[in-house]
Amino acid sequence: MLEPQTRAALTEQLAPPPGYELVHAVGTTFTLDLATALTVPLCFASHRVSAADDQLGILNAIRRAADRIDVFAQAGEISMGTTSKLVAFLEPMLHPVTARGIFHPKVWYLEYAAGEHRSYRFLCASRNLTADRSWDTLVRLDGTPAPAGQKLDATRKNKPLVTLLKTLPKLAGHPVAADRIARIDALADRWGTVQWELPTGVRDLAFHAFGVGAAASTRPELPGRRALVVSPFVTDDGLAALRGDLWGETHLVSRVETIDRLTPATLSSSRLRTHVLDGAANDTVDIETGHDDRADGDTADHNAGVAAVVETTPVRPADRLVGLHAKIVIVDRDHTSRVFLGSANATSPGWGTNVEVMVELIGKTSVLGVDATLSALGNLIEPYQSDGGASEPEDEAAEVRLEDLLRGLAGLRIHIEIGGDGPYSLRVQLDGGDRASFERRSAKAGATLHWHLLPRPDLRRAASTLANPQGETLDEVALTDISPFVVLTARDPDGRERSTIVVAQLEGDIAERRDAIIASQLTDRASFVRLLTLLLELSGVAMPAVEATGATGFFGTAAGSDAVVGAGLFEALLRAVAAGHDGLADAKRIIDYLAKHGEDQAMMPPGFDSLWNQVWAAHLELTGATA
Template identity: 35%
Template structure:
């Protein structure tokens, strides 16, 4: 249980079961890295890639296939500004939604709710509950994967908390969801109530906890417990502990030092990750579609140094009067007052025998299990935040307040044929007031380094001239320079008004900028479902290939692949046709089409329509 040497990659857990395809996906996260959000679409398709940079063209098609079926919800003000902004980020726009939680709280759950369907329309569901945000952070986290045993006709009351979280999402976004996106989330919420879950080995029952509000919602009573939490405070530990309570706490050194000496005296032992343990060894164990389990996860390939941050949230409770039983809770909530009583959080609880889920099962022996990665830590306690840390906290809160204000990006004139577009950024209400010397800048994510000054206690008046069509974006950056050398930034999602209808066509044309790249993508799509051929295409070169359509079809048999796809895989034809329509909409896109291909594809399109009408 919770073997630290086993890595369950997020991509493996997102991939559809055999003979199933993605039908709907909802993810929640506190912080979001847009470049990390480019990766999950690769798991939903059969291209066999784990990295967007391996082939951006394939990533583009993967995102296009699932964008309308995927929704990612995050805390407003917690979208990170990426170091570099790939063009592919434009295709995430319909997927990303910012949540505004109740005042003084945070939107903090981390999960994926997924529905897959097979060719007959039968549904299968999957739930991933994580402590990990959708970012590239290198940290120690946990993941729980539950697969449906059945999606029946009767509601299961135990799924109510999960259904409630999904329903609440649609009414708490900064900007309203589109009717189609709202319908997708509500449909998934309806189906999830009827799911019967497969349980991991050694588990007798599962309970979901949707935390929202300031009243206690979980019974933490235990005679013995172990808590793993990267962030802690006195109020949180007080809620978890009780009289004659044997409690082990695993956290970060700086957080243990923030506890008061009185609270520390109530703890049996305190641990931190042991940097002297080195790197966690590699494991060749992989998660299969039959698995439903619990594991420590890094979400990144390769060995993970123990100096990486602890980010897992785990609670092991051995109840009084039930000496052979144990409860195991995993999810997003930290052992803080806000984590347990204020923020929006989600945890999954398992109940079963103590030998499987108890404290000793979690820690293991000295030579194996989690204990081998820990070092006992004796904290003095009583530390207080520094002035710089206080300012960092204020900056974060201010960014979240700004991001909760609806913004608009308006394209008011121009065009690429002339001097480009005029683009204006505005907000529906003034930014919060600041009486100090903080400075504020606002800009478009696609125009890094060109942010413009803005004022607190006022609405931004940001205007760009000569913006190319491909650089028009609803992603707005806000940057704050504060005292003590503290700075912070975030990305927010604005409403986009007046953008050219072919904006994404220009983005695609800038990505597929040579005939060789286009032909390589077409071959990949025609071979969709044939992993061996796909791997060969990805490992091949490409820039030196002959771009003539006639030469390509004689050399590699594309004509045969097209005919086969018309008969057995029309979805591949539709995907290519969508790309052709977008490329044809711009002069740059038309330039990358090999000689004779436009005429050939016209005949393919007619054949596809003829076959569809006769079906």
């Protein structure tokens, strides 16, 4: 049964089971907020780091997880949120996608390891990777490699998910790195033989991936006696298709404006009951009664389940959920019900041309059926009567036109060529084959277009410069301001404005660009020691407890010192040498960068350089590596 009082944070659902660590994660989303995406790698850090932690802790968690995470998002639907230079570390893992319809799935493929043991998790949600606070749903499935005698059944069941996973790199607007494609293909091969643990009350399940592979033009038939459809966006033809094989009533839960825009003919049906969220549903949900114990990750088998509310950030007592974003279709037939949860709205594109994913759960009507779910929703919904036929307001239609324009333009390829040796010059231009399309789309829209690099809003330029054969050159750009993230803004004649982030291809990228961003976070010796500490902690080197006694000596805290540094770093460095952890190699890169730029004396504690030379020499000797 769906329980609206059950709340789960997406970040907690991504976290590995106790004793496991992340091997690979592949996520998909329609809209993506870069600031929210920064929280994802924090879920996989071996050292517990939260979004409330200092910048250095967040930065190192991102760096360590970057090569194990891939996120595919609809081109033209990427935004920034809170500005942070740390988004530079998201660049390798982020892949904008263009598709025949729109790219709309919200799923996560997760593989964890504990020694030789493998564990798998699949999340299918209606939640995008943003900070939106709407009512959403999430299906979580945990699995393990199927026994030999059940691999064939697992392969058949997982085929739609495997097809989507293998297709993702082909949908990306820019070529995905060959090593990432190889890792995704290898994950897909393993995914094909995963056996899933069924949620309570579910006797079977199935996966549906629309818009890819053989499933691109097919959707499941839905014969039954009655149905419940929950969807924020509904069209007459989409609803009619879902109800086509029903002989009884349908309950529709949607938004007021969506129901008002259905045709009178649709709403006059005696077999349609329409509902909206009650106003009280947008009030604060009590964290004590709304908490989901399965989200804590403190048992090995808290397993599969369905949460009626999923959030991208941990639940806080004062959080409010506003608006409907969940997508659910439930069909009762005899004593069995089929429940579809995922990303597809009750529209023709949603169950047809878009790339979408829905998980189908099959079980007893008394547990999963229409009445059971309506009872669980209780007073969160209320009946809503409408004559229909309302037209879309011009303001909303104009916003949609701007969104469509930006989505189309974001699929075009922008190149940024880096020149000079610092400060740098950047030549920014459209791919030659895309210039005509850019000019045609721009002229048709009648909107004014501007662009700027994400870190440099002051360097705003007219978008027409991108279509010039020579492009546009930006001079005197600092190393930490170089970015492939280009903000494209469209403004219509009435002053409406929308922006999106386009991911360009960097040519001639500077190898130490991200090291410079790390160095820019170092403000004193305490921050330098904190960075080294985190590099070792995130590598799995346990740090000893520090007594709050004002310790003195090497890396201790002398009374009156302006640099509060962590006692125990010396011992941790020695343990890292013995264990051969790669945190030392990461530390060396930063230390070398500081020395190269003359910042080592200001940042490093007295005597550190001598100790470091001995530590690094010992590391090389034990590992047999070369300097």
